[in-house]
Amino acid sequence: MTTEISVDEMRAAHKRTAPFIHNTPIMTSEKIDEKVGAHVLFKCEHLQKTGSFEARGALNSAILAKEQNAKGVIAHSSGNHGQALAWSALKIGLPCTIVVPRNAPVSKIDGMKEYGANITLCEPTMSSRESVCAELAEKLESFYVDPHNCVSMINGHASVVFEVLEQVGNEIDSIFLSVGGGGFAASVAFLIGNIRPDVEGEYRIYLVEPEQKQLSKLLEEGVQCDVETLNTMADGVRVAHVGSLCEPILKKYCTKTVVSVKEEEIKEALKLIWTRMKQRIEPTAALAFAGVLYHKPAHIKRPLVILCGGNVDTNYVIN
Structure with a gap:
């Protein structure tokens, strides 16, 4: 990567x-x-x-993650990043988990689910999003695709x-x-x-x-x-x-x-x-x-x- x-x-x-x-x-x-x-x-x-x-960066990240033999991809998102990463993972055949704040728009959560993402809800704070995401990334051995701070x-x-x-x-x-x-x-x-x-x-x-x-x-x-x-x-x-x-x-x-x-x-x-x-x-x-x-x-x-x-x-x- x-x-x-x-x-x-x-x-x-x-x-x-x-x-x-x-x-x-x-x-x-x-x-x-x-x-x-x-x-x-x-x-x-x-x-x-x-x-x-978001589909642009998410797809690039998912492709590179697969090349590095990651077991999946994971991110936290209020909607668009999560949908984009879920679509990208589905496109290239990787499991995807999205940590979502409880106050995210229902339409965006539904969109993530439609692309096959596993959804985990968290409190609507950045600290909660990041901590839950980090814990799951380690547990699932998934590549963490930060929506704001990721080179890929x-x-x-x-x-x-x-x-x-x-x-x-x-x-x-x-x-x-x-x-x-x-x-x-x-x-x-x-x-x-x-x-x-x-x-x-x-x-x-x-x-x-x-x-x-x-x-x-x-x-x-x-x-x-x-x-x-x-x-x-x-x-x-x-x-x-x-x-x-x-x-x-x-x-x-x-x-x-x-x-x-x-x-x-x-x-x-x-x-x-x-x-x-x-x-x-x-x-x-x-x-x-x-x-x-x-x-x-x-x-x-x-x-x-x-x-x-x-x-x-x-x-x-x-x-």
Whole structure:
């Protein structure tokens, strides 16, 4: 199993996983362009296998785990990572166990079960998730695929960047994405930072967070958020702290590009995508768009928004 985050490993992961995942489309909306005052492009990862970008890193991790003769894979997840890992394990023939917080959306738990995962419930805290996961990983002799702090996940996620650059690389001036534990953000920032010479100029990566997270304090001052789990409708980014592998990458490339949004802004962004584009994204995906809709810097004219997932709990939306 590789222990290095590198462009070469990211290229290898892209080649390794490409036959099994979707090259997701880019969508636009004239109405949204008018409202935002810019030409907004959307990378539709909500249409990815299992309904989120997580399939990219999870499949890369599962393939490498099997090559190392692991007896299975295990992770903790509130939904998307668990579904992605369960699908990946099913695809290559490995047992999969997911440790799930009790407050995870029912639709996401059901999704994990449909892909054959063994579910173990835990308390809705990061310490509980990690301790239960570590205990089971040792007992089952399974490879632990951390959703936020795993080299093979970070390398695997980067395939989305190769696709974007091939599809619209010369048409965009920035990328906006939702940030939780930091794995996806670190992957995108690292690859762009190493293959785009203008990354320190106008071409920037914007990390969009729920306002309670306060990632800027960590990146600029080294001060961690004083809560463990965020209270936000964007359930995919409720983890308050970023992984230790991710932190130095985000400090290098994204210190000045953190965007904090309010819950009402996430809700309105979600509503706009659902009604104008007819795309059933989840609140965590709407978070990234909220950053553009309400907080886009004036000089940004062609932002790309990564719609990270579409595994929405329909009962939640209806209510």
